[in-house]
Amino acid sequence: MPLENHEKARFLLHRSLVEGISPEDRHWLDAHVGQCAECGRYADLAARAARALDWFALEPDPAAALRVENAVRSRAEEMRSAESHAKSLWIGTGVAILLTFAGSAVAWHALAWLASQWSLPSRVWQIVFAAFWLLPSLLLALLPLFRRRLLGEDSESNRETV
Amino acid sequence: MVAVVTAFSRVAEPESQCIARALRRRDSEFIGRLVSQYHYRLFRYLVYWTCSREQAEDLVQETWLRVLEHAGQYNGRLRFEPWLFSIARNLAIDHLRKQQKATARRRMCREDEAGLDLPAPDFESPFFAAARSEDAKRIAAALGALEPIYREALLLRFQEELSLAEIAQVAGAPVPTVSSRIHRGLSMLQASLGGGADAA
Numbered sequence: 052m053p054l055e056n057h058e059k060a061r062f063l064l065h066r067s068l069v070e071g072i073s074p075e076d077r078h079w080l081d082a083h084v085g086q087c088a089e090c091g092r093y094a095d096l097a098a099r100a101a102r103a104l105d106w107f108a109l110e111p112d113p114a115a116a117l118r119v120e121n122a123v124r125s126r127a128e129e130m131r132s133a134e135s136h137a138k139s140l141w142i143g144t145g146v147a148i149l150l151t152f153a154g155s156a157v158a159w160h161a162l163a164w165l166a167s168q169w170s171l172p173s174r175v176w177q178i179v180f181a182a183f184w185l186l187p188s189l190l191l192a193l194l195p196l197f198r199r200r201l202l203g204e205d206s207e208s209n210r211e212t213v
Numbered sequence: 214m215v216a217v218v219t220a221f222s223r224v225a226e227p228e229s230q231c232i233a234r235a236l237r238r239r240d241s242e243f244i245g246r247l248v249s250q251y252h253y254r255l256f257r258y259l260v261y262w263t264c265s266r267e268q269a270e271d272l273v274q275e276t277w278l279r280v281l282e283h284a285g286q287y288n289g290r291l292r293f294e295p296w297l298f299s300i301a302r303n304l305a306i307d308h309l310r311k312q313q314k315a316t317a318r319r320r321m322c323r324e325d326e327a328g329l330d331l332p333a334p335d336f337e338s339p340f341f342a343a344a345r346s347e348d349a350k351r352i353a354a355a356l357g358a359l360e361p362i363y364r365e366a367l368l369l370r371f372q373e374e375l376s377l378a379e380i381a382q383v384a385g386a387p388v389p390t391v392s393s394r395i396h397r398g399l400s401m402l403q404a405s406l407g408g409g410a411d412a413a
Contacts, residue, residue, distance in 0.1 A: 065396050099403075100399055111252060119274045123244060127244045
């Protein structure tokens with residue numbers, strides 16, 4: 052039997068295990084393996100090698116499996132609650148922005164109407180409008196500057212109480 | 214073949230979509246079931262990479278935490294297994310790199326401080342521990358000698374029964390490379406079995 056036939060048989064044997072072969076190649080291979088004892092032994096070894104991985108029972112520790120499951124579950128819970136918190140924060144911010152715009156429009160018209168009723172110059176009510184919207188924000192922005200003094204006073208008053 | 218693949222994709226589609234949705238929603242009940250369902254397969258895959266049960270157990274947890282972090286990247290159009298294994302693979306490779314660096318550092322320290330003799334790491338092969346027959350012991354020795362990329366290719370093809378394209382996706386390598394890794398791994402296992410048969 053020519054040497055190429057044995058090489059072809061071995062190539063096809065591996066290929067049949069790894070990715071499959073055509074019916075024609077299968078037919079040729081079966082016929083060859085049936086006639087050639089050496090290639091028959093090789094085919095047997097190849098099949099045993101492919102099956103050999105099933106011989107290892109790598110059983111994981113059930114306690115470790117449970118530990119992993121619990122850790123992953125609790126992480127998923129944490130992530131879900133953090134995401135829902137972030138989601139509500141975004142929704143709150145969106146609503147606040149919408150209300151700011153809507154409120155500004157309403158306040159603008161209300162002040163314009165009042166100014167017309169009291170015959171006030173437009174600059175006056177516009178300054179009142181600006182102060183009405185900017186003052187709270189300015190106070191909030193200035194708060195950190197005075198926080199230390201406020202906290203210092205608090206701690207001093209606490210010390211006095213103690 | 215194409216018909217079989219298409220039919221399989223259709224069957225697999227709802228499950229993978231379901232997994233993708235549950236991961237995005239952080240459905241802890243479903244995720245808990247998923248962890249338990251894939252635990253053995255993931256553990257085995259990581260043992261094939263690290264050759265250590267303890268390291269594999271740690272990496273299993275890290276893999277799932279990484280899955281949660283990157284849940285948005287899985288759209289459920291492909292099967293879940295290749296995606297899961299590719300995450301596990303990246304973690305295993307990072308872990309092995311760190312281990313190699315640590316070993317190199319330890320070796321340098323040993324050269325610097327000749328008097329200080331650190332204990333040698335005890336790497337008992339988990340394959341050898343799990344081998345229950347003479348043939349299995351020969352295969353265990355051959356598996357231990359194989360590089361992790363060959364062990365990985367063999368496991369994914371013959372135990373996970375992934376297609377070559379899916380293995381290529383996990384390994385981030387072209388299909389012919391994956392195919393040749395399986396051929397080489399198989400030849401080595403075959404040689405170890407053949408050697409044993411000859412000896413007998």
